[in-house]
Amino acid sequence: MSPDPIVLVRPVLPALEKLRAALDEVLRSGVLTNDGSRVRAFEALLSARLGIPELAVCGSGTTAIQLACNALRLDGEVIVPAAAFPAVSQGVWHARCTPVTVDVDPSFLTLCPEAAQAAITERTTGILAVHTFGCPADIDALWTVARNAGVPLIFDAATCWGITYRDRPLLSYGDVSTLSLHSMKLTHSVEGGAVMSTVREVADAVRRLRNFGVGVEGAWTAGTNARMSELHAAVGAVVLGEADNEIRRRIRVRDWYLEGLRHLEWIQPVPFRPGAWPNVASMAVRLTPDGPVNAPALCAELMRYGIHARAYFTGRYRPRGLATAGPTPVADELGTRIVCLPFWGGLKENDVLRVVDAIDRIGTRRTLAVGLARRRALP
Structure with missing residues (x-):
């Protein structure tokens, strides 16, 4: 009998009785959506936990980016990293702005400040950087670029729940920060997102925008239906109580990986920027250029062992047709x-040992196959 598959991530699920009690309360109330009391209560919980008073939830992490751009009244080009999940540029597009991609830092995989600076034009109205795999972007350098250009700095912090940087929640940096509350994230509401700020009044604008832009003087044209339901908010409040335990468990899992992968020279964990902790968003690794296998091939081989992995920077996940400000060699290589x-x-x-053993076997088999092919090619 083959072993059970090891999936990429499994949702954090509290005890069934806790979830059932929360959902029963919503159903008994008869209020399922339309910015009800549980949505506001969930916002208050998130705000208190992070120490960020300006916080509003919405339907997804993608709409969080859209609503953040709209709340800031962006209306031109927005600089984004060339290596990022498609939701980043899609959120900008849905806000009726134009994403312009630039290259990323080769070490931490975050938006390159020099590339962002070079891309600034009179059409630039914002910079949207990503804390890639939970690793902080170069906040100080990007803040300087944004301030010199007179445009707001937005951080897509989709995966950054529980991560601190310089003794502050990573979510508290920038003019505005966005969070994903999708079920695959460390804390979630099944589907959902949030927009927050420590320096801008954005929460009320986001609440209006997520509800079709409706107001006493009429509806804003940028409004949409991006509300979180009462059911999702109720689940989110319960799952939030599991966050600290999940962080502790992920730290332990990462330690197992670091120990297990230590002997494989061709595969190394992606570094985390100093001053940030803990590294609990994902287990991202980099394959050496001369290694026995590239990223898409490794993922395909791991599936044969019943192990799910993702090469998020491959062509499959890269949006097509985006404007690019200059070459992006680093981002282009990351896909492999x-x-x-x-x-x-x-x-x-x-x-974890099963994953590491499969990687080791794949690398050894590929190395032997390459060596055999070279010997056969000799005259």
Whole structure:
């Protein structure tokens, strides 16, 4: 009998009785949506936990980006990283702005400040950087670029719940920050997102925008239906109570990976910027250029062992037809070098050993195959 598959991530699910009690309360109230009391209560919980008073939830992390751009009244080009999940540029497009891609830093995979500076034009109305795989972007340098250009700095912090940087929540940086509350994230509401700020009044604008832009003087044209339901908010409030335990579990899983991968010279964990902790968003690794296998091939081979992995910077995940400000060689190469391995708090040490053993076997087999092919090619 083949072993059970090891999935990329499994949702954090509290005890069934806790979820049932929360959902029963919503159903008994008869209020399922339309910015009800549980949505506001969930916002208050998130705000208190982060220490960020300006916070509003919405339907997804993608709409959070859209609503953030709209709340800031952006109406031109927005600089974004060339290596990012498609939701980043899609959120900008839905806000009726034009995403312009620039290259990323080769070490931390975040938006390159020099590339962003070079891309600034009179049409630039914002910079949207990503804390890639939970690793902080170069906040100081990007802040300087944004301030010199007179445009707001937005951080897509989709995966950054629980991560601190310089003793502050990573979500508290920038003019505005956005969070995903999708079920695959460390804390979630099944589907959802949030927009927050420590320096801008954005929460009320986001609440209006998410509700079709409706107001006493009429509806804003940028409004949409991006509300979170009462059911999602109720689940989110319960899941939030599991966040600290999930963080502790993920730290343990990461330690198992670091120990297991230590002997493989051709695969290394993507570094985390100093001053940030803990690294619990994902288990991203980089494959060396001369290694036995590239990222898409490794993911395909791992599937044969029943192990799910993702090469998020491959062509499959890169949006087409975006404007580019200059060459993006680093981002272009990442599609062949970066892999996210299975990572969630419920993994056992034997699961991690199984992933590492499969990687080792794949690398050894590929190395032997290449060596044999070279010998056969000799005259």
